[in-house]
Amino acid sequence: MKHPANIGRGAKVALVSLGCPKNLVDLQVVASALRGAGFDVGVPEDAADAILVNTCAFIESAREEALDAIEEACSRKAEAAGRGRGAPAVVVAGCLPQRYRGKVLEACPEVDAILGVDDLDRAPEIVRAAIDRAAAAGAAAPAIDAVARGRSTRLFTAREPWFVLTPGPYAYLKIGEGCRHACAFCAIPGIRGRLRSRPAANLVAEARALVSHGIRELDVIAQDVMSWGRDLPGRPGLASLLRELDALPGExxxxxxxxxxxxxxxxxxxxxxxxxxxxxxxxIPIQHASPDVLRLMDRRDTVAEVPRMVERIRERVPGAVVRTTCLVGFPGETDAMFEELLAFAKATKFDHLGAFVFSPEEGTKAFSMPDPVPARVARARHRRLMKAQAAVVAQKLDALAGTEATVLLESPPARRGEPWTGRTERQAPDDIDGVTFVRGLPATARVGDFVRVRYVGHTDYDLVAEI
Ligand code: SF4
Incomplete structure (x- = not known):
């Protein structure tokens, strides 16, 4: 979308990022569009002409976090206005207004504009209009509503794909949007729409740009990366995209x-x-291991796959590390079904396992399913699963002592003599799998270096290694 030249005129925009990495990529698209239109993005909130909060609305706790962040932005606005300073505009973007437009404006009437997930490229004109609205305080103009109706259908590529908001030498490569599955508990297809894959050429160009700007790890994301290409001409699969990424030059x-x-x-x-x-x-989130629960979850296509999957991965890919996610307390999950999941997790020994307690989401099939599991029971199951996994992790980390790995260095020591922080192949970004502390690095070490290390110990979830 074309905007009048320099519509931003140097206006300062603070960005608040909530939710998952897919949401962060959307915020990068917005930030990049704003920069292109002359805005100055990423300033501190107390120096901003606009505060843009990019929200998540996947589950109740995410919505609560989003509303807290919006309220905080609104109180900054009120405080600045009370002191006679120019009050920053508040713009709310992302899944929350997409799903609950009315509720956002009702809960926070000080919000100047809402921006939906299909309107990211309108950010410059909407932020400009929001700033003008906030400056004309007292004019009772309705908030600006830029949320397209219905399911999301669009797909965006950032204007400057190398402009990333990740804090280290890694970047997320979002290869598609929406989801072709319809798990009974999940609100995402309703918010984000059906699967749309970005074409390979577009992704390869983005990967090339990121690597040439110093990115050392590309984290490929989508609602389901394995579905990539099914909607593209010729139905190329993820394997073909990986082969193209593999052939790119650079380290x-x-x-x-x-x-x-x-x-x-x-x-x-x-x-x-x-x-x-x-x-x-x-x-690979399995969600559950009981065939009955998987069927109730409308994940029938995984019933045959789940029991053998990890074994198959470990057989075909030497040294494979497997992370999964499980959902406990799904309606109809009996004690016996939960025990089946617990036994499976213990026997499979996932390298990393996260678990959520089921939260009924409006607009999903599971919202009104019978046989709800009492919250107390669901929480107790969650605790048992996580306790069992902690024992697996401790065993696995013990067994790593003395073995070697390659670490991507991400942050230097705060003080002399302290270790560097980095991640090995077994650790995804954003601290979901812990980090590796590296001792004994030379003074020439730099962020973005790959270094060979030997593990010498661990804490609960982090590893300790020496050069
Ligand atoms: S695979 Fe299932 S859980 Fe994941 S986004 Fe799609 S519908 Fe939701």
């Missing part, structure tokens, strides 16, 4: 995040095993 690695078990094909596994750059890391 970097590639990591796959968020895959649906149904897409974990032998071709994909063999491609990862043969690749130079794609690390043998698989993040």
């Amino acid at each position: 970097f690695r590639v990591r796959l995040l968020y895959g649906h078990p149904a897409g974990c094909t032998d071709e994909l596994l063999d491609t990862v095993a043969a690749s130079r750059r794609v690390v043998p890391y698989f993040d």
